[in-house]
Amino acid sequence: MRIRDSISARRNTLLSIALFSCIQITLGFFLITGQGSDDVQPIQSAQLTHKTFAFKNINNTDFLSENLKNDLKLASMNTRITPTD
Amino acid sequence: MISYYKSKHPGLFLYLSLITLSVLTFLFLESNTQQIGILSILWGGFVFMRTLSLYEVSERFAPFAKTGGASKNTNKKSSALPHDLMHRMSGQNHMSRGLFAMNATHERTSLWFVLGLAYVAYHLYLSKYAMPMDILVQNLSIFFMIGAAFWAGQTYAYSNKASKLLIVVCSLLFGLALFTISGTATHHIYNALTLSNLVSYSNDASTPLLAALILYSAVILLYSCTYGLSYSINACIGLILISLLVICGVTFEQTSQNIALWISGWSLFSVFWIRSYSHTRKVYALYQCE
Numbered sequence: 001m002r003i004r005d006s007i008s009a010r011r012n013t014l015l016s017i018a019l020f021s022c023i024q025i026t027l028g029f030f031l032i033t034g035q036g037s038d039d040v041q042p043i044q045s046a047q048l049t050h051k052t053f054a055f056k057n058i059n060n061t062d063f064l065s066e067n068l069k070n071d072l073k074l075a076s077m078n079t080r081i082t083p084t085d
Numbered sequence: 086m087i088s089y090y091k092s093k094h095p096g097l098f099l100y101l102s103l104i105t106l107s108v109l110t111f112l113f114l115e116s117n118t119q120q121i122g123i124l125s126i127l128w129g130g131f132v133f134m135r136t137l138s139l140y141e142v143s144e145r146f147a148p149f150a151k152t153g154g155a156s157k158n159t160n161k162k163s164s165a166l167p168h169d170l171m172h173r174m175s176g177q178n179h180m181s182r183g184l185f186a187m188n189a190t191h192e193r194t195s196l197w198f199v200l201g202l203a204y205v206a207y208h209l210y211l212s213k214y215a216m217p218m219d220i221l222v223q224n225l226s227i228f229f230m231i232g233a234a235f236w237a238g239q240t241y242a243y244s245n246k247a248s249k250l251l252i253v254v255c256s257l258l259f260g261l262a263l264f265t266i267s268g269t270a271t272h273h274i275y276n277a278l279t280l281s282n283l284v285s286y287s288n289d290a291s292t293p294l295l296a297a298l299i300l301y302s303a304v305i306l307l308y309s310c311t312y313g314l315s316y317s318i319n320a321c322i323g324l325i326l327i328s329l330l331v332i333c334g335v336t337f338e339q340t341s342q343n344i345a346l347w348i349s350g351w352s353l354f355s356v357f358w359i360r361s362y363s364h365t366r367k368v369y370a371l372y373q374c375e
Contacts, residue, residue: 031222
């Protein structure tokens with residue numbers, strides 16, 4: 001019973017790793033064809049100088065305040081565009 | 086296909102070539118999306134083939150584990166031609182190596198992957214509003230590359246010769262990455278080691294889970310030292326290496342060259358990780374019971 005369990009567990013682990021590799025291949029094709037970029041060409045969107053997940057980049061409070069700043073900037077632009085006569 | 090019927094360490098040189106190619110690409114080329122995509126496909130294909138070779142070993146040893154060895158009944162239906170028997174006998178030794186490589190499917194390795202996935206999920210949660218689709222796919226691809234280097238390295242490190250080769254190549258690549266990233270690397274590390282800087286980095290997204298990894302490694306080291314295990318020195322080296330990676334990841338500037346540092350560092354860590362345990366007795370006990 002124990003042997004059968006370990007064999008099936010090992011088989012499941014190998015199958016899950018194979019699934020991960022299939023996901024990785026899919027992601028690779030996704031990157032090559034450039035379907036991931038919304039409105040940017042693949043080569044232009046390739047700069048890795050920001051937002052690589054393994055390294056420091058995200059400060060939650062800073063990010064929220066930056067987002068708020070963008071909203072405020074958009075709001076001020078909208079009011080500026082509105083005709084005032 | 087890479088198979089234990091054909092080689093002692095199937096795919097080892099392919100793995101080393103992939104590690105070298107990935108590190109050099111991220112270090113010296115202006116890595117773009119398509120290059121990362123090609124590397125991702127190469128790593129995915131390699132891991133798939135490596136999984137198939139281990140699956141072959143697993144299925145090959147399953148009937149032996151159930152029946153307690155080869156018997157006339159199990160071999161009755163097969164074609165027992167001389168060349169077939171010779172082929173099986175030569176493959177038998179290689180297969181036993183593959184059984185050791187199967188230790189990379191242990192629950193301890195799965196725990197690393199669960200921690201890594203939790204790390205990625207936490208990162209995505211923090212940056213869910215800001216990350217475009219292409220950056221998200223790039224980051225996931227890079228995460229899978231690091232995970233593939235770590236897992237595939239473990240499957241080869243059971244052998245003395247293969248692990249020495251892995252240590253030499255990965256150490257060279259790791260040193261090259263450290264040397265290339267910045268001439269002020271030691272300055273960064275020295276700054277990070279001061280307490281005030283470590284506290285100032287505590288808002289970073291990567292810090293909590295990486296601290297959990299260090300804690301986990303420390304528990305392993307404590308366990309090894311408690312039971313007087315002679316191979317605990319490998320766990321100690323791995324702990325130092327992971328600490329170095331954490332400090333580099335927290336303190337260095339964000340460039341694609343850091344990815345090279347992580348790929349080489351995790352592949353080097355995989356050697357020490359798998360060799361900090363002795364598996365032989367456990368596998369033997371596993372196939373003796375029932």
